[in-house]
Amino acid sequence: xxxxxxxxxxxxxxxxxxxxxxxxxxxxxxxxxxxxxxxxxxxxxxxxxxxxxxxxxxxxxxxxxxxxxxxxxxxxxxxxxxxxxxxxxxxxxxxxxxxxxxxxxxxxxxxxxxxxxxxxxxxxxxxxxxxxxxxxxxxxxxxxxxxxxxxxxxxxxxxxxxxxxxxxxxxxxxxxxxxxxxxxxxxxxxxxxxxxxxxxxxxxxxxxxxxxxxxxxxxxxxxxxxxxxxxxxxxxxxxxxxxxxxxxxxxxxxxxxxxxxxxxxxxxxxxxxxxxxxxxxxxxxxxxxxxxxxxxxxxxxxxxxxxxxxxxxxxxxxxxxxxxxxxxxxxxxxxxxxxxxxxxxxxxxxxxxxxxxxxxxxxxxxxxxxxxxxxxxxxxxxxxxxxxxxxxxxxxxxxxxxxxxxxxxxxxxxxxxxxxxxxxxxxxxxxxxxxxx
Amino acid sequence: xxxxxxxxxxxxxxxxxxxxxxxxxxxxxxxxxxxxxxxxxxxxxxxxxxxxxxxxxxxxxxxxxxxxxxxxxxxxxxxxxxxxxxxxxxxxxxxxxxxxxxxxxxxxxxxxxxxxxxxxxxxxxxxxxxxxxxxxxxxxxxxxxxxxxxxxxxxxxxxxxxxxxxxxxxxxxxxxxxxxxxxxxxxxxxxxxxxxxxxxxxxxxxxxxxxxxxxxxxxxxxxxxxxxxxxxxxxxxxxxxxxxxxxxxxxxxxxxxxxxxxxxxxxxxxxxxxxxxxxxxxxxxxxxxxxxxxxxxxxxxxxxxxxxxxxxxxxxxxxxxxxxxxxxxxxxxxxxxxxxxxxxxxxxxxxxxxxxxxxxxxxxxxxxxxxxxxxxxxxxxx
Numbered sequence: 001x002x003x004x005x006x007x008x009x010x011x012x013x014x015x016x017x018x019x020x021x022x023x024x025x026x027x028x029x030x031x032x033x034x035x036x037x038x039x040x041x042x043x044x045x046x047x048x049x050x051x052x053x054x055x056x057x058x059x060x061x062x063x064x065x066x067x068x069x070x071x072x073x074x075x076x077x078x079x080x081x082x083x084x085x086x087x088x089x090x091x092x093x094x095x096x097x098x099x100x101x102x103x104x105x106x107x108x109x110x111x112x113x114x115x116x117x118x119x120x121x122x123x124x125x126x127x128x129x130x131x132x133x134x135x136x137x138x139x140x141x142x143x144x145x146x147x148x149x150x151x152x153x154x155x156x157x158x159x160x161x162x163x164x165x166x167x168x169x170x171x172x173x174x175x176x177x178x179x180x181x182x183x184x185x186x187x188x189x190x191x192x193x194x195x196x197x198x199x200x201x202x203x204x205x206x207x208x209x210x211x212x213x214x215x216x217x218x219x220x221x222x223x224x225x226x227x228x229x230x231x232x233x234x235x236x237x238x239x240x241x242x243x244x245x246x247x248x249x250x251x252x253x254x255x256x257x258x259x260x261x262x263x264x265x266x267x268x269x270x271x272x273x274x275x276x277x278x279x280x281x282x283x284x285x286x287x288x289x290x291x292x293x294x295x296x297x298x299x300x301x302x303x304x305x306x307x308x309x310x311x312x313x314x315x316x317x318x319x320x321x322x323x324x325x326x327x328x329x330x331x332x333x334x335x336x337x338x339x340x341x342x343x344x345x346x347x348x349x350x351x352x353x354x355x356x357x358x359x360x361x362x363x364x365x366x367x368x369x370x371x372x373x374x375x376x377x378x379x380x381x382x383x384x385x386x387x388x389x390x391x392x393x394x395x396x397x398x399x400x401x402x403x404x405x406x407x408x409x410x411x412x413x414x415x416x417x418x419x420x421x422x423x424x425x426x427x428x429x430x431x432x433x434x435x436x437x
Numbered sequence: 438x439x440x441x442x443x444x445x446x447x448x449x450x451x452x453x454x455x456x457x458x459x460x461x462x463x464x465x466x467x468x469x470x471x472x473x474x475x476x477x478x479x480x481x482x483x484x485x486x487x488x489x490x491x492x493x494x495x496x497x498x499x500x501x502x503x504x505x506x507x508x509x510x511x512x513x514x515x516x517x518x519x520x521x522x523x524x525x526x527x528x529x530x531x532x533x534x535x536x537x538x539x540x541x542x543x544x545x546x547x548x549x550x551x552x553x554x555x556x557x558x559x560x561x562x563x564x565x566x567x568x569x570x571x572x573x574x575x576x577x578x579x580x581x582x583x584x585x586x587x588x589x590x591x592x593x594x595x596x597x598x599x600x601x602x603x604x605x606x607x608x609x610x611x612x613x614x615x616x617x618x619x620x621x622x623x624x625x626x627x628x629x630x631x632x633x634x635x636x637x638x639x640x641x642x643x644x645x646x647x648x649x650x651x652x653x654x655x656x657x658x659x660x661x662x663x664x665x666x667x668x669x670x671x672x673x674x675x676x677x678x679x680x681x682x683x684x685x686x687x688x689x690x691x692x693x694x695x696x697x698x699x700x701x702x703x704x705x706x707x708x709x710x711x712x713x714x715x716x717x718x719x720x721x722x723x724x725x726x727x728x729x730x731x732x733x734x735x736x737x738x739x740x741x742x743x744x745x746x747x748x749x750x751x752x753x754x755x756x757x758x759x760x761x762x763x764x765x766x767x768x769x770x771x772x773x774x775x776x777x778x779x780x781x782x783x784x785x786x787x788x789x790x791x792x793x794x795x796x797x798x799x800x801x802x803x804x805x806x807x808x809x810x811x812x813x814x815x816x817x818x819x
Contacts, residue, residue: 060666102719103721104743106718107745110745111745116693116718121719141712141716144726
């Protein structure tokens with residue numbers, strides 16, 4: 001993941017713009033990525049300090065004659081390559097314990113004898129531990145990040161990294177966003193289902209609404225093919241769905257802004273996988289945090305799978321644990337894992353995580369686990385209920401959001417369950433029975 | 438508030454009050470700046486936000502405010518977001534959240550306020566509406582001249598006492614010793630050769646290193662050719678030789694033996710030298726890589742005496758309270774007056790019978806001679 005300081009963005013009036021992603025730039029990124037990845041592969045087995053030195057050397061050789069923008073581009077590609085380097089696990093506890101023991105003995109010896117006999121001290125400790133002084137020396141700072149050894153290089157192929165570079169830069173811009181509005185259009189149900197599941201998995205709690213009118217430009221809605229982008233056939237147009245997705249930006253939150261920003265950035269590749277997409281974000285950019293508008297869009301931009309666009313996400317851990325526990329218990333309810341999307345025209349869309357169906361009468365209650373970033377998003381769900389959501393639904397929200405179950409006390413067919421640490425089978429069951437009647 | 442104040446702390450409060458509750462108080466490390474802030478908070482009785490540059494300092498402020506006022510204290514930063522009438526925050530977190538916090542406090546306390554004139558932190562100060570503001574620092578002057586911004590951000594300097602004013606009374610008496618070491622013949626040859634390559638490049642490219650843009654000009658030119666890269670490597674090589682001259686390291690060994698019953702802090706300019714010293718003399722090291730738990734254990738060990746010395750590069754330069762340390766050895770450092778004064782400040786907290794001693798090791802006939810002269814340009818070293 002890139003950071004904001006590695007992005008070559010320019011201000012134009014009230015807008016923040018990325019450099020045009022033309023063939024020349026993509027080629028430059030691919031050259032940098034290929035050279036750095038190859039050099040990293042040569043360094044397998046060496047320490048992080050050595051690898052860093054080697055990568056710096058390679059980047060410097062590639063940068064010669066370049067302007068400041070080139071240096072930033074090289075640094076950005078270097079970051080993406082470094083993200084794919086895997087180092088051995090540190091043995092912090094053993095090294096830390098050794099230092100404590102050795103340094104305390106050294107201080108005591110110096111105080112007692114007036115000077116330190118280093119070799120004698122190391123020899124004595126090595127003897128006690130059944131090892132050699134050299135082995136102790138090697139273990140002394142083995143937990144330093146710089147001493148860890150490179151075990152593998154898992155970097156995307158240069159061409160793939162280059163084709164997803166613009167998305168990587170946009171991800172870094174979104175780390176500075178206050179609000180994001182995305183519009184996506186796709187004819188393939190599996191694409192938007194994947195998108196919604198990704199947003200759910202990342203716990204972003206978006207406000208989603210289905211747009212009834214197609215975009216002006218959707219007549220030219222392209223269809224992705226293995227060879228590129230082609231026009232959509234007229235008969236496919238009938239199946240086009242278009243959604244508007246509003247999300248809070250990290251800078252609008254009181255806490256957890258860093259982690260939320262990362263989650264938000266991970267959603268971008270899933271958005272960019274739609275046939276036609278655009279995002280508009282209000283960002284605060286630069287040291288003076290100037291408010292700017294960032295726009296981006298495209299048609300089915302292929303994005304690096306490693307950053308979250310590819311395989312379908314499952315549930316978040318807390319939900320998977322809960323479902324397993326619920327299905328083990330004798331409840332008289334069955335769990336549907338992929339329930340329908342609930343669409344309330346004019347009010348918005350609700351994407352439940354589950355539906356519960358009572359075995360004896362088929363009564364159905366939807367269930368949505370709300371994220372833990374923003375209280376505002378909870379209130380938006382409540383607005384949806386008050387606008388007349390016809391299906392019965394149970395929302396679950398973490399206590400850390402400081403909301404009370406009483407918020408939906410007067411609602412027909414909807415309830416709010418506030419949990420403290422984990423979702424409990426019994427309280428959920430009680431809510432389900434009450435809602436199903 | 439039950440603790441009695443020292444006369445200069447009362448004077449500082451009176452001066453700040455006289456300036457309508459806006460201004461900077463300059464006191465040396467160990468002179469009790471925190472207590473002045475507590476007096477100011479008690480005096481104004483307004484909701485207060487204290488801003489500090491590091492999480493270590495946030496923790497120290499939290500403890501002091503809880504103990505002094507006996508009320509809940511909010512913390513913002515390091516994963517916490519709790520706002521109370523008395524709240525402590527890092528500058529970074531306050532900058533991120535000032536839009537939500539700016540109208541909630543009547544008094545802002547800027548600890549180590551020499552950080553305040555940076556563009557991001559200054560924005561946080563400007564976004565706040567607090568009518569009362571107190572800046573605290575031992576070293577108000579900034580190399581970039583932006584200390585002139587104090588007036589607008591938190592008020593002018595309203596009270597100042599330097600180390601020489603308080604030494605021997607409220608601060609430990611101290612002595613500074615500058616030790617010059619010589620390079621061996623091989624190192625001298627390597628140093629002069631590397632310096633020659635660097636100086637030649639600078640001269641050929643017409644770069645004036647004494648001008649404000651000299652350093653950035655050098656970096657830009659150096660990145661554009663093989664010659665430039667060689668010059669940059671040579672520049673770094675001659676610095677490394679000067680910073681970690683073998684004779685310096687020998688001297689560190691002598692000082693560790695001579696002061697074996699004291700508590701020593703060894704400062705270096707770079708981590709590589711700090712690790713070399715730690716490994717060679719088997720003394721604990723604190724760098725930015727040191728985990729919090731080990732760092733606490735090292736500082737506690739130094740206080741109780743199970744360690745006699747700790748080596749560090751820059752992370753202990755500022756703020757952290759190490760009252761038991763009485764000897765500092767500056768093995769290498771930058772030309773910054775502020776850094777050098779802050780390093781001296783680490784050993785000046787008064788203790789009965791304490792006499793502090795700062796050694797500065799300088800390699801003769803290298804750029805370090807000039808660097809040393811620049812950083813000693815302060816009353817504490819005259």
